[in-house]
Amino acid sequence: MTHAKISHFTTDQQQLARVAKALAHPARVAIIQLLASKKTCISGDIAAELPLSRTTVSQHLQELKSVGLIRGDIDGLTVCYCLNTELLEQVHQQFTAFFVEATSTTCGPEDACAC
Amino acid sequence: MTHAKISHFTTDQQQLARVAKALAHPARVAIIQLLASKKTCISGDIAAELPLSRTTVSQHLQELKSVGLIRGDIDGLTVCYCLNTELLEQVHQQFTAFFVEATSTTCGPEDACAC
DNA sequence: AGACTATGACGTAAACATACGACATATTAT
DNA sequence: ATAATATGTCGTATGTTTACGTCATAGTCT
Numbered sequence: 001m002t003h004a005k006i007s008h009f010t011t012d013q014q015q016l017a018r019v020a021k022a023l024a025h026p027a028r029v030a031i032i033q034l035l036a037s038k039k040t041c042i043s044g045d046i047a048a049e050l051p052l053s054r055t056t057v058s059q060h061l062q063e064l065k066s067v068g069l070i071r072g073d074i075d076g077l078t079v080c081y082c083l084n085t086e087l088l089e090q091v092h093q094q095f096t097a098f099f100v101e102a103t104s105t106t107c108g109p110e111d112a113c114a115c
Numbered sequence: 116m117t118h119a120k121i122s123h124f125t126t127d128q129q130q131l132a133r134v135a136k137a138l139a140h141p142a143r144v145a146i147i148q149l150l151a152s153k154k155t156c157i158s159g160d161i162a163a164e165l166p167l168s169r170t171t172v173s174q175h176l177q178e179l180k181s182v183g184l185i186r187g188d189i190d191g192l193t194v195c196y197c198l199n200t201e202l203l204e205q206v207h208q209q210f211t212a213f214f215v216e217a218t219s220t221t222c223g224p225e226d227a228c229a230c
Numbered sequence: 231a232g233a234c235t236a237t238g239a240c241g242t243a244a245a246c247a248t249a250c251g252a253c254a255t256a257t258t259a260t
Numbered sequence: 261a262t263a264a265t266a267t268g269t270c271g272t273a274t275g276t277t278t279a280c281g282t283c284a285t286a287g288t289c290t
């Protein structure tokens with residue numbers, strides 16, 4: 001009965017974890033940075049710039065696409081991948097809210113613990 | 116030869132992925148939110164508030180601790196877990212930089228692709 | 231000391247992720 | 261039509277994560 005308790009968390013928690021998971025591999029971070037730096041939405045060129053096989057890169061691209069962080073539009077023979085800036089913006093807000101919430105409260109002096 | 120190419124990415128990419136991975140499970144997101152909301156925090160209580168067994172929660176706590184996002188100070192019989200606000204702040208900056216970079220560039224009209 | 235409690239460590243089964251070669255498909259070029 | 265090219269899909273080997281029960285340890289209490 002493994003991996004069955006995820007539904008017991010809030011939608012927000014699941015959403016944040018979902019995006020975090022998409023960013024939980026350096027290759028996927030690199031892909032997003034690459035797409036951000038290039039003006040043109042390259043396709044197979046991405047694979048050429050990473051130290052991974054084309055197949056593996058394709059897999060990572062699918063993963064990012066399934067979360068919605070990137071989009072892939074077929075343009076003849078090649079596929080044009082680009083960032084979904086709206087979602088990224090939205091996710092940015094979500095992460096910011098999370099971090100603000102997490103950093104606002106400090107273990108005060110009235111606590112029993114020493115941290 | 117799986118999982119052997121990670122070293123070929125930049126330190127920044129690895130660091131960001133590492134933290135993202137720590138947040139890639141709703142339970143860990145929930146734990147951080149819980150620690151942020153409570154002034155005092157003890158491991159056993161955390162398990163009580165999550166739909167997971169104490170053992171599993173302990174495992175998630177270790178994971179967060181290994182990345183450095185939380186700290187656990189032994190206080191007699193119990194362990195006092197609390198957020199590492201300095202690291203969280205730092206990570207927040209890192210994520211912000213990443214998202215800003217990712218959202219600044221839009222696929223311009225001069226491109227061939229339609230996205 | 232002996233019972234009690236809070237935790238972490240260990241073992242483990244099932245699920246998932248990673249990486250990649252081989253194959254399939256579809257589009258362009260000759 | 262045939263060849264070349266760009267991509268995705270499939271299968272698969274290996275490693276990692278998740279979830280949890282059981283046990284060990286170490287601090288409290290009487």
